[in-house]
Amino acid sequence: MNKVKPKKHLGQHFLTDLGIAEKIAKAVSGHKGIQKVLEIGPGMGVLTDFLLEANWDLFLVDIDSESIKYLHQKYPTLGDKIIEADYLKKDFSPIMEGPYAVAGNFPYNISSQIFFKILEERNNVIEVVCMLQKEVAQRIASPKGNKDYGILSVLLQAYYDIEYLFTVPPGVFNPPPKVNSGVIRLRRNNLTELDCDEKLFFRVVKQGFGTRRKTLRNSLKALGLSEDLKEDPILDKRAEQLDVQEFVTLTKKLKESWNQ
Structure with a gap:
């Protein structure tokens, strides 16, 4: 199989460090008994390999047709669980059918948009383990009174318990980004709805x-x-x-x- 070439317009930075990929995969805990995981932007499957090792009921979504072709060749048994689509525009409720986790190395340029969609799907997305730009990761996990604290901090903390797990340097990606990355975990809290409009x-x-x-x-x-x-x-x-x-x-x- 030919390797997938990272595409700048899609914000692709492929993780090459297997140790970090394994660490991210192991951070998916199956909060509240979930079995299904949707991986966003799997690229060439570096994280996917470790998610499959953990025996999750795994679904993959990628907008890149070259990645999709590669993934079908690499994981023929996944079949229609490999989905070519724009995560931001796709309705996953008929596919995932109930509570699930989201995992992935999120493209920096759309990570905030991904989280706003996760907020819309908050009653089905029970856990999120992801890597994104360190600055955004810190913002999401930040407590009040901190300069990083912002809109996403409040909205996500209303429905999720959030942990900043670890920092990832640029050198473990192809191509290397210009900034550090951060890995965070969100777990849905017990709040069904806020005590307000x-x-x-x-x-x-x-x-x-x-x-x-x-x-x-x-x-x-x-x-x-x-x-x-x-x-x-x-x-x-x-x-x-x-x-x-x-x-x-x-x-x-x-x-x-x-x-x-």
């Missing part, structure tokens, strides 16, 4: 971080703050100073102020 919660978080240097009183103006709510001390803070529960409280206060 979830759509409004998402709006408040995004609006709050839109002008993160301003106080929430200023950054949330566009949402229509009542005169009473404007006096609330929580609005003296900046978005990065609020944890998930404080954003929930703020969302409830905003909704209540609209109904008065």
Whole structure:
């Protein structure tokens, strides 16, 4: 089989270090008893080999037709579990049928978009183990009050327990990226739904971080703050100073102020 050539426009950086690939695969724990794993962007199957060794019910999705051809040759028994598709556009609910884990070396240029889709699928995606740009990985795992803390931190931490596992240097990729990578694990918590209007919660978080240097009183103006709510001390803070529960409280206060 001819090797797959990494494509710059797809953000492909193929992992070459087998030890790191094994470490990532072993981090998939089968949280809450899940058996199925969807690997995003398997490339030439370096991580895939170790996921198969662990006997997961494995599905692969890749947008690159050259990779798909290679994977069919390498793993003929997987058959239609090798899916040529854009993960961001594909509906996986008929294919995966229920709870599953997501794993992979995420392309840097779409990693945030992948996580926003995972949020949409949060009741089925029970665990995520992935490698992505270190800066983004740190942001997702960051606690409140940290400069890395942002929209994805709050939204993902609302539904997942998140761990930053380890850092990966550029030299173990072909071609090497210009920055370090980080591996994180997300495990779905027991929350079925937030104690507030979830759509409004998402709006408040995004609006709050839109002008993160301003106080929430200023950054949330566009949402229509009542005169009473404007006096609330929580609005003296900046978005990065609020944890998930404080954003929930703020969302409830905003909704209540609209109904008065």
